[in-house]
Amino acid sequence: MPGLGETLRIAVAGLGTVGLGTLQLLRKDSEVIASRCGCRIEVTAVCARDRSKDRGMDLSPFKWFDDPVVMASESDADVVVEMIGGSDGPARATVEAALGSGKHVVTANKALIAHHGTTLGRLAEERDLNLGYEAAVAGGIPIIKTLREGLAANRITRVYGILNGTSNYILTSMRETGRDFAEVLAEAQALGYAEVDPSFDIDGVDAAHKLSILTALAFGSEVDFDSVHIEGIRDVSALDIAFADELGYRIKLLGIANLTDGGIEQRVHPTLVAKDAPIAAVEGVFNAVVAEGDFVGSIMTEGQGAGAGPTASAVVADLIDIARGLKCPTFAIPASSLERGRMVPMERHVSCHYLRLHVQDLPGVIADVAAVLRDERISVESILQHGRGEAEGASVPVVITTHETSQAAMTKALEKIAAFDTVLEPPRMIRIEAL
Amino acid sequence: MPGLGETLRIAVAGLGTVGLGTLQLLRKDSEVIASRCGCRIEVTAVCARDRSKDRGMDLSPFKWFDDPVVMASESDADVVVEMIGGSDGPARATVEAALGSGKHVVTANKALIAHHGTTLGRLAEERDLNLGYEAAVAGGIPIIKTLREGLAANRITRVYGILNGTSNYILTSMRETGRDFAEVLAEAQALGYAEVDPSFDIDGVDAAHKLSILTALAFGSEVDFDSVHIEGIRDVSALDIAFADELGYRIKLLGIANLTDGGIEQRVHPTLVAKDAPIAAVEGVFNAVVAEGDFVGSIMTEGQGAGAGPTASAVVADLIDIARGLKCPTFAIPASSLERGRMVPMERHVSCHYLRLHVQDLPGVIADVAAVLRDERISVESILQHGRGEAEGASVPVVITTHETSQAAMTKALEKIAAFDTVLEPPRMIRIEAL
Numbered sequence: 001m002p003g004l005g006e007t008l009r010i011a012v013a014g015l016g017t018v019g020l021g022t023l024q025l026l027r028k029d030s031e032v033i034a035s036r037c038g039c040r041i042e043v044t045a046v047c048a049r050d051r052s053k054d055r056g057m058d059l060s061p062f063k064w065f066d067d068p069v070v071m072a073s074e075s076d077a078d079v080v081v082e083m084i085g086g087s088d089g090p091a092r093a094t095v096e097a098a099l100g101s102g103k104h105v106v107t108a109n110k111a112l113i114a115h116h117g118t119t120l121g122r123l124a125e126e127r128d129l130n131l132g133y134e135a136a137v138a139g140g141i142p143i144i145k146t147l148r149e150g151l152a153a154n155r156i157t158r159v160y161g162i163l164n165g166t167s168n169y170i171l172t173s174m175r176e177t178g179r180d181f182a183e184v185l186a187e188a189q190a191l192g193y194a195e196v197d198p199s200f201d202i203d204g205v206d207a208a209h210k211l212s213i214l215t216a217l218a219f220g221s222e223v224d225f226d227s228v229h230i231e232g233i234r235d236v237s238a239l240d241i242a243f244a245d246e247l248g249y250r251i252k253l254l255g256i257a258n259l260t261d262g263g264i265e266q267r268v269h270p271t272l273v274a275k276d277a278p279i280a281a282v283e284g285v286f287n288a289v290v291a292e293g294d295f296v297g298s299i300m301t302e303g304q305g306a307g308a309g310p311t312a313s314a315v316v317a318d319l320i321d322i323a324r325g326l327k328c329p330t331f332a333i334p335a336s337s338l339e340r341g342r343m344v345p346m347e348r349h350v351s352c353h354y355l356r357l358h359v360q361d362l363p364g365v366i367a368d369v370a371a372v373l374r375d376e377r378i379s380v381e382s383i384l385q386h387g388r389g390e391a392e393g394a395s396v397p398v399v400i401t402t403h404e405t406s407q408a409a410m411t412k413a414l415e416k417i418a419a420f421d422t423v424l425e426p427p428r429m430i431r432i433e434a435l
Numbered sequence: 436m437p438g439l440g441e442t443l444r445i446a447v448a449g450l451g452t453v454g455l456g457t458l459q460l461l462r463k464d465s466e467v468i469a470s471r472c473g474c475r476i477e478v479t480a481v482c483a484r485d486r487s488k489d490r491g492m493d494l495s496p497f498k499w500f501d502d503p504v505v506m507a508s509e510s511d512a513d514v515v516v517e518m519i520g521g522s523d524g525p526a527r528a529t530v531e532a533a534l535g536s537g538k539h540v541v542t543a544n545k546a547l548i549a550h551h552g553t554t555l556g557r558l559a560e561e562r563d564l565n566l567g568y569e570a571a572v573a574g575g576i577p578i579i580k581t582l583r584e585g586l587a588a589n590r591i592t593r594v595y596g597i598l599n600g601t602s603n604y605i606l607t608s609m610r611e612t613g614r615d616f617a618e619v620l621a622e623a624q625a626l627g628y629a630e631v632d633p634s635f636d637i638d639g640v641d642a643a644h645k646l647s648i649l650t651a652l653a654f655g656s657e658v659d660f661d662s663v664h665i666e667g668i669r670d671v672s673a674l675d676i677a678f679a680d681e682l683g684y685r686i687k688l689l690g691i692a693n694l695t696d697g698g699i700e701q702r703v704h705p706t707l708v709a710k711d712a713p714i715a716a717v718e719g720v721f722n723a724v725v726a727e728g729d730f731v732g733s734i735m736t737e738g739q740g741a742g743a744g745p746t747a748s749a750v751v752a753d754l755i756d757i758a759r760g761l762k763c764p765t766f767a768i769p770a771s772s773l774e775r776g777r778m779v780p781m782e783r784h785v786s787c788h789y790l791r792l793h794v795q796d797l798p799g800v801i802a803d804v805a806a807v808l809r810d811e812r813i814s815v816e817s818i819l820q821h822g823r824g825e826a827e828g829a830s831v832p833v834v835i836t837t838h839e840t841s842q843a844a845m846t847k848a849l850e851k852i853a854a855f856d857t858v859l860e861p862p863r864m865i866r867i868e869a870l
Contacts, residue, residue: 025730029590035655035768036587084557134723136584140731142585148762149584150569150577152471153751155464165790220470278737281716295460296575296738296748304735314589326761333470 005389008323011045011075011103013068013094016084017184018108018135020055021308022081022315031317037323041316045075071095073402077106079130079322080313087111099123099131106318108135108311114209117223121335131330132318137210138163140289141303142317147291148332149215154293156160156218158258158435161266161289162235162282163210164404165305166194167233167253168376171241171270172283173313175250180238193285203232204268206251211255215266216331218257218291219340224266227343239354240428243384243399244272247354249432250280254434263344270430272354277435290435347408352381352432355400358425359415360393369400379403395424399401401432443472443758446480448503448529449518452481453543453570455490456743457516457750458789468751472758476751480510488711497849505530514539514565514757516750522546534558534566536633538542541753543570543746548643552651556770557578562850566765567753573598573722574606575745576738577752582652582726583767589728591653593693595868596724597717598645598703600740601629601636602668602688606676607718610685615673626735628720638667639688639703646690650701653692654728655773657767659701662778676685676821677865678834679707682789684867690867697845698779705865707789717764725870731791782843787816790835792852793860800857804835810849812837836867 010026012019026041033042035222047065064272065071072080072094080098082105086093091112098105105124107113113120123226124131128328134144143415162168166188173291174308185202189329208228215343216223233253234412241408244251257266273280282288287305292298304310321327331338359365365382373380402410410429445461447454459680461468461476469475477687482500500506507515507529519526519538523791526547530679533540539558542548548555548568561568569579569670582594597603597824599621608619620637623629635641643663651658670687681685684707692701708715713735717723722740727733756762794800809816819834837845852862 019729025588029588029729032590032655033588035772036764038769039773100554130728141579143736145580145585148751149756150580152749152755153460153748155465155466157466278716281713292481293748294464295456295751299576299744301734303738304732309730310732313586313588316730319586320587321584321710324763326763328759328761329471329473333566334473342557361830 006081007040007042009042009044009077010079010257010319011047012043012081013047013071014085015046015048015055017028017308018311018315020413021312022083023057025312025316027386033320036052037320039323041319045071045077047071047310051243053134061065063357068094068426069097070080070102071412072099076162077103079319080105082107082109083116085109085111087115092116095120097125098127099127102127102129104130104322106132107316108315110136110206110209110213114212114225115221116340117125117213118335119332121363124330125335130318130322130327133213134318135311137213137315138289138306139303140257141287141289141301141305142314143289143301144217145317146299146301147214148328151291151293151296151299152332154296156291157295158255158256158292159192159218160256161257162252162267162279163283163289164201164289165252165287166198167207168203168287169193169285171236171251171253172234174236174238175241175245178238178242181234181236194231202229202234207255207268211266211268213425214289215264216338219259219264219342220331221264221341221342221428222338224343227229227266229267229269229346233270235428239397240430242345243356244354244425246384246402247382248275250275251430252279260344262348263342265344265349267346267349272430272432273435279435306334335351335415347406347411349407350403350404352354352434353402353410354430354432355402357398357423359398360422360424361396366398368420368422369417371400372413372416376409378405378409378413378422395435442475442477442510443514443754444477444479445508445514445516446482446516446624447478447481447516448506449472449520450481450483450490450713451518452743453750454518455580456747458492460747460751461526463576466784467754468755471828472755474758476754476758480506482511486563498589503529504532507538508536512538513753514541517542517544520544520546522550527551534562534564537562537564539565541567541750543750545571545641545644545648547659549647549658550650552766553770553773556765559765560770565757565762567756568648569578569753570746572648572739573724574738574742575748576722576724576736576740577749578649578724578736579652580752581736581762582649584717586726586731586734586768589696589731589866593727593730594649594653595689595691597687597714597722597739598642598690598724598740600722602642603717603722604628604720605637606668606671606686606688609671610676610680611672611675612679614667616671623704624640637669639665642688642690642703646692646701646703649690649724650692650699651773654694654699654777655766656699656769656777657773657775659778662701664702664704664781668705669703670863672863673677674832675865678791681819682836683710684708686865687714689868695779697778697783700779700784701847703785704779707865707867708812708870718806724748733848758858776836782841782846784842785839787839787869788837789865789867790859791863792833794833796800796859797857799826801833803857804857805854807848807851808837811844813840813844813848844846
């Protein structure tokens with residue numbers, strides 16, 4: 001680490017919104033950062049695809065590189081900040097080149113850490129280098145530091161959160177306006193809250209990247225993105241949101257990792273949460289993460305999960321850690337000690353469920369459905385049906401909530417229910433999480 | 436710091452609830468803690484007033500000391516954990532002796548840090564020792580680490596929070612049941628949520644201790660407890676809570692430190708906060724702290740602010756920092772660089788206000804009050820009066836909310852209003868905070 005009065009040299013790979021935000025932060029708050037670090041943090045090199053593009057910022061003080069891997073290997077930087085994105089390709093090559101040439105790495109790249117976190121953590125630790133990824137999860141919320149250090153005295157039993165602002169914005173807007181998914185998505189795209197191709201966000205992949213990182217930190221397991229059960233929000237309807245409200249719930253896209261007797265569950269899915277749970281009140285583009293530990297109880301942190309400012313705040317916090325000489329195991333314990341194979345398959349997951357059916361309004365239909373549930377030993381908590389169909393045999397929605405049951409039993413029951421002629425649409429199932 | 440396979444030795448001074456909780460945590464979670472530290476954390480010495488007391492725990496593995504100062508100086512510990520309490524006397528002497536003999540210190544003692552934090556921070560830093568005090572503020576919430584490290588890239592503009600669980604429990608219960616302060620306090624005492632002598636909690640002193648620590652961390656100023664403006668919750672009535680609700684607010688006891696053009700304000704007082712502000716939803720004994728930074732925006736963390744488990748979680752997090760060799764300036768910048776004299780007096784504070792008067796129901800009374808406000812250039816936002824007195828001249832409550840005005844003008848206006856014969860009780864003023 002640099003001594004007092006010296007300089008920590010930074011090379012920035014990728015000059016998108018977050019890369020530029022980081023440059024702006026380091027310039028605007030340089031004095032206060034220097035007083036906190038005992039040294040200056042100075043950008044010496046930058047790299048992006050197009051040198052000629054106008055970025056509204058004078059880049060002439062920095063040495064320009066066309067190739068991030070060359071910059072990572074050959075620049076005089078102490079730290080390479082990777083903002084290229086993507087789990088492989090140039091991002092991965094840049095991070096490997098930086099670590100390989102003895103440079104610390106700070107990245108905002110959740111896909112990279114979700115897919116290669118264990119390997120990169122080992123590489124960094126073998127060479128006694130920092131691999132900072134605070135910005136990869138929940139933007140400005142310092143949840144990596146909180147889990148790795150602030151709550152390090154606890155056995156974590158569950159960690160869950162609203163990890164994707166786009167999805168939370170859409171669900172919030174659907175509830176507030178009563179409109180359906182497609183319409184609200186189109187609006188979110190027009191407002192810039194959703195991408196032109198929104199699938200990473202609304203199909204739960206982005207949240208799953210982040211969840212797999214939190215799981216490793218919380219439970220000391222290898223980062224295992226492939227084991228995450230993923231469901232997005234495309235199938236959540238205005239009707240479901242209204243029924244949930246009537247039953248005392250909000251619908252949130254949660255990423256949840258919890259320790260069961262059989263192992264670790266990692267799942268991203270729309271979830272019914274009680275209205276009075278703190279996370280139910282987290283609305284719009286905000287993110288929130290809850291960690292539950294054996295001594296600390298439940299700690300929730302809420303804040304902006306994306307955007308140039310919050311993400312730059314997290315990137316530079318990692319740089320300040322490096323400047324201060326703070327070094328922790330990448331995932332709270334040494335990467336070489338992370339355990340493998342502790343994940344349990346989703347069939348074993350047990351929870352209460354919300355089912356919504358469209359059935360023909362005929363005598364005996366509910367009895368048939370109830371019999372299927374009984375045969376699978378699924379215990380019903382409540383049945384909700386409003387009014388009647390307009391004519392005998394017309395379609396009416398019926399909502400059933402169940403007591404705790406396994407995913408395996410529920411899957412079988414849903415197959416049988418879907419096969420009834422009197423059930424007019426595929427049944428919709430949403431899990432209820434006890435918080 | 437101890438190397439791999441070695442041991443960090445701890446001496447614990449004070450075996451009350453939190454001291455015992457810390458011993459229990461270190462025993463129960465010793466394996467996971469060792470895997471995170473790369474070394475064992477082992478208690479080697481303890482000290483309390485009464486050796487013969489049954490604490491439900493076998494203390495024979497630990498060397499017993501009758502005098503904490505002797506333990507701090509002469510034991511073989513690497514770290515002294517101070518849980519004695521009190522801003523001076525044996526707590527202070529123990530911490531000074533520990534630092535003086537080259538031992539790190541971890542303390543849960545907010546009064547000690549509020550009164551002597553700057554001096555003790557200097558002493559620790561001169562000797563290259565850690566002075567950990569995560570447990571002194573907001574129990575299990577890792578707000579010290581969050582401000583010192585997680586948000587270190589930001590200029591903090593305001594930090595505020597619900598810093599006293601007893602007061603928040605009382606205010607929550609008053610709102611939920613409509614009962615008045617004295618009755619709810621008596622119930623809280625019976626339930627163990629309030630002390631037999633509750634004054635430190637309900638008069639705002641405990642919150643002010645914590646706030647003064649947050650201020651130093653957030654703004655790089657010396658810890659300055661004496662400059663905190665303190666008002667407690669004794670005068671908050673059920674009537675005020677009901678009127679606040681009608682106006683769209685909750686009443687919370689907040690500790691607020693903010694940066695103004697003139698300097699730093701530090702204040703603890705009952706506060707009207709908009710119902711849809713995240714902190715308005717923090718109920719019961721829970722604590723929450725919000726930090727606002729120039730890049731991160733607003734980050735709120737909520738959790739248990741007291742109790743053996745959460746406090747032990749924070750104490751041991753500081754121990755793990757020491758075991759990992761993590762060392763930061765005590766208050767984010769070196770204690771010798773903390774600035775003095777940046778506090779602004781409360782007369783200069785500007786905010787919107789809620790006023791509640793009991794006036795005689797006679798023509799002209801409101802006009803007289805309004806004239807006083809006009810003379811002090813205080814602009815009225817709303818006036819609320821329900822129904823009429825039972826007879827002409829009977830007492831009716833009137834609530835006035837104002838636009839932004841200085842504390843100085845408000846104090847003058849309140850003196851004049853109180854002097855009217857038609858104003859039957861001293862006017863009640865509560866500040867409204869824009870969140």
